[in-house]
Amino acid sequence: MTGATFGEAADAGLRYVEDFRDEKLARTLAEAIVREVEPGREYAIMEFCGGHTHAIFRHGVQDLVPDNVRYVHGPGCPVCVLPVPRLDAAIALAEEHDVILCTYADMMRVPASRKKSLMKARANGADVRMVYSALDALAVARDNPEREVVFFAIGFETTTPPTAVALLQARAEGLRNFSVFCNHVLTPAAIHHLLGDPADAGDREKVRIDGFLGPSHVSAVIGHAPYEEPARLYRKPVVIAGFEPLDVMQSTLMLVRQINAGECRVQNQYVRAVTREGNRKAQALVNKVFRVREIFEWRGLGWVPNSALAIQPEYAGLDAEERFAIHHSGGRDVKGCECPAILRGVKKPTDCRLFGTVCTPENPQGSCMVSSEGSCAAYWTYGRFRERAAGGEGARP
Amino acid sequence: MCLAIPARIEMVAEGADSATVSLGGVRKEISLALVEGVGVGDYVLVHVGFALQRISEEEAARTLALMREGGVLEEALAEMAGEEHPTAGEARS
Numbered sequence A: 001m002t003g004a005t006f007g008e009a010a011d012a013g014l015r016y017v018e019d020f021r022d023e024k025l026a027r028t029l030a031e032a033i034v035r036e037v038e039p040g041r042e043y044a045i046m047e048f049c050g051g052h053t054h055a056i057f058r059h060g061v062q063d064l065v066p067d068n069v070r071y072v073h074g075p076g077c078p079v080c081v082l083p084v085p086r087l088d089a090a091i092a093l094a095e096e097h098d099v100i101l102c103t104y105a106d107m108m109r110v111p112a113s114r115k116k117s118l119m120k121a122r123a124n125g126a127d128v129r130m131v132y133s134a135l136d137a138l139a140v141a142r143d144n145p146e147r148e149v150v151f152f153a154i155g156f157e158t159t160t161p162p163t164a165v166a167l168l169q170a171r172a173e174g175l176r177n178f179s180v181f182c183n184h185v186l187t188p189a190a191i192h193h194l195l196g197d198p199a200d201a202g203d204r205e206k207v208r209i210d211g212f213l214g215p216s217h218v219s220a221v222i223g224h225a226p227y228e229e230p231a232r233l234y235r236k237p238v239v240i241a242g243f244e245p246l247d248v249m250q251s252t253l254m255l256v257r258q259i260n261a262g263e264c265r266v267q268n269q270y271v272r273a274v275t276r277e278g279n280r281k282a283q284a285l286v287n288k289v290f291r292v293r294e295i296f297e298w299r300g301l302g303w304v305p306n307s308a309l310a311i312q313p314e315y316a317g318l319d320a321e322e323r324f325a326i327h328h329s330g331g332r333d334v335k336g337c338e339c340p341a342i343l344r345g346v347k348k349p350t351d352c353r354l355f356g357t358v359c360t361p362e363n364p365q366g367s368c369m370v371s372s373e374g375s376c377a378a379y380w381t382y383g384r385f386r387e388r389a390a391g392g393e394g395a396r397p
Numbered sequence B: 001m002c003l004a005i006p007a008r009i010e011m012v013a014e015g016a017d018s019a020t021v022s023l024g025g026v027r028k029e030i031s032l033a034l035v036e037g038v039g040v041g042d043y044v045l046v047h048v049g050f051a052l053q054r055i056s057e058e059e060a061a062r063t064l065a066l067m068r069e070g071g072v073l074e075e076a077l078a079e080m081a082g083e084e085h086p087t088a089g090e091a092r093s
């Protein structure tokens, strides 16, 4: 399957079904959705995860569902939601405090303030190293006992337990030159925020959401119980969905049915990997070393209460925020970049004047174009909007 | 970043809470700290060097085939092997 298939996505219908692994099932699901949606009713479905955004684009799922079923892309891209000041702080750790900064590769090219990035900091001599795993950062600390080594920890609940293991391991080994700059964030808090009182959002516009496609791998860790409260509180259905296009379609049908019936339950389509309780062992490790922060800034969502983790005081010696003076840079996104509005679901990448012209994956201006999970990267990679960016015909928003 | 790849456990290190998985010719040591009771021959979802959970062989095969089709597998393997993947591709969170 190639991205080019989606270049001429103008006419809706079932033409892409042949690309599906199980063509017959895809067709049956598409027909069921068409049959069950009530004409004249809007179904705004937010897919929280970047992984779902990609499945939807890659397989043209939007074209298989009726026009009044709309996928709204959510903030579930860990690289995308890290706000500029936290990235500035990481760069400052490497440049001013002269630490070895270990980071996941995805962060390297995200634009920070003053046209900086970790990549550029490294080119200018800062010691920034890419690691595959938090444990690799520990190895760097072992190999460089005379240097301070900081692991730049980012990510949702899937990536948090590995950081917890690294912290516990560092404690057990008595590593004195290792610490973690913790930026882990919490999915259910973001869902609360997206659905909650518009007054909480300040002057920011809120997106309409009728139901959620819930994250799959995040839910494998936390289980699906944590979504029950927001679903009940804001009366919105949540369906935990797998990453295959057929999973997305089946979950869409489940949401359509709940919306029609006025229900707001948490359902689990991804029973292959997710249980209500999740991975207890991982949760216990996370609770041991992390506590919930009162408030944390997200790119796009702003300051969200109880939405991120910090290191427990008991492990303060391993907390980079305790060991180094970290300042809030007040840095903002590149002028014209619509990432914040895109992450809230109120704008699309094609609403950004920089999309495909100034901003491309080769020369990203915002996090949503850098990360392989970002919406701008998805729009770009799957081609269907390129013509439009180039001023051509044939693509629809 | 959020890539989780299914892999088969080839070898379990005695007392070290780690295992060797092999995928597409890449051998990698991963941590078993987050899972319980997995052994040689089991399939696990691997995320940033950790087995996140056990999955069935069928689920592993399905996911791998899908990732290969979507061109994601190469990126995932490169990430596992510690190479840079400079441009946006595809991922699962």
Ligand code: SF4
Pocket: A336, A337, A338, A339, A342, A349, A352, A353, A354, A355, A356, A359, A360, A364, A365, A366, A367, A368, A369, A370, A376
């Ligand atoms: S296209 Fe680029 S500049 Fe525009 S919102 Fe996306 S990442 Fe930001």
